[in-house]
Amino acid sequence: MPSTHNRLPALARHLWAPTPSTTHADSAAHRQRWQRRTWQLHRSVLLSHLYAFLLLVGYSLAGYAPLPVVGWYGLWVLGGMGFITWAYASGWCHTCSDPGLFVVHQGVSILGALGLLVAAPQVAFQALVMLIVFSADGFLARSRTSFAVTWLLTLAAVAGAMVWVGPEMRMPTTTLAGQLLSLVVFLGALARCIGLVIFFRGMQYRLGEALAQIENLLRRDDLTGVANRRGVMEVLQRSKAQADRSGQPLCVALLDVDHFKRINDEHGHDSGDRVLRTLGGLLARHTRAADCVGRYGGEEFLLVMPNTSLVQAREMLDRLRGEIASTDWPGVFEGATGVTVTIGVAMCAAGASAESTIRRADAALYAGKAAGRNRVVLAQA
Secondary structure: OHHHHHHHHHHHHHHHHHOOOHHHHHHHHHHHHHHHHHHHHHHHHHHHHHHHHHHHHHHHHHOOOOOOHHHHHHHHHHHHHHHHHHHHOHHHHHHHOOOHHHHHHHHHHHHHHHHHHHHOOOHHHHHHHHHHHHHHHHHHHOHHHHHHHHHHHHHHHHHHHHHHHHHHOOOOOHHHHHHHHEEEHHHHHHHHHHHHHHHHHHHHHHHHHHHHHHHHHEEOOOOOEEOOOHHHHHHHHHHHHHHHHHOOOOOEEEEOOOOOOHHHHHOOHHHHHHHHHHHHHHHHHHHOOOOEEEEOOOEEEEEEEOOOHHHHHHHHHHHHHHHOOOOOHHOOOOOOOOEEEEEEEOOOOOOOHHHHHHHHHHHHHHHHHHHHOOOOEEOOO
């Protein structure tokens, strides 16, 4: 499994890059979400640059940095961020291969910090902190190549700065103003890093929720709302393993709608679908929280009943059968006189497979069909 570190660029690409949709409405909604997230990132970077510029003004007023250098840094950032703002607002960015203009963002930040390193070695340490903090946005790169290039350039810049101004690099702490400004630099860097951590944790949380929804959809039957065959079989396998360990009884039942083909033939497949949908709701409402109901195939449903003996299962299923028979089916499809079900139930024997238990329940189900339908039949031991 790839590490979280390696997944971050791909995750950022999924969240930040606009992708084509199959419909115009989906495309418009996706672009709106992308624009909202892009503007959020842009505002965050703008605030970081404003914070850095105000700190540099403070260093200049305290006598640690030449004012012209601070001014040129401000003009550089103003020009770069102004261009990006115009590109977002006008939509010009969508004509680029990188519509988020990530490379431009990083270029403005990294080159600005490098300029400070060279032009104002008195605040080189603070410029290095700015360089590293701004480079942390590399986690939002659209591709692994951009991610790698950003950090390789940052490391090369840091190494070059250490060689270029290393002997002159000092923290300006000779005065109270310098000490306070240095403290604010570290607090700002810490806040920026915490903000990025919160951002990525939020992305991971949203991604986890999306994956959970996908997993749920993979195990849910669209028509009836209960588990599909895959979902109910997974529950059965887990329940069987737990029953084998604990020695608690486990019963499995197969339920089949009587004369379902006749319903489809006489009233249409839409009516048949409404019967299955209503039946799925009835089964979900009239079974216990510990039980699992799933559509096994066609008009067949599989019920998994943990910690349930055959006697208990028969009583519960007979009540369920009566509830289904007394349901107001004419409210479900026109011309209906009633819908009944036949149920076969078997207990999982120790050492027997889940599949063999289902086959026994299926045999009991067909015995019930042969005996006249609308009944619960226990499988032979």
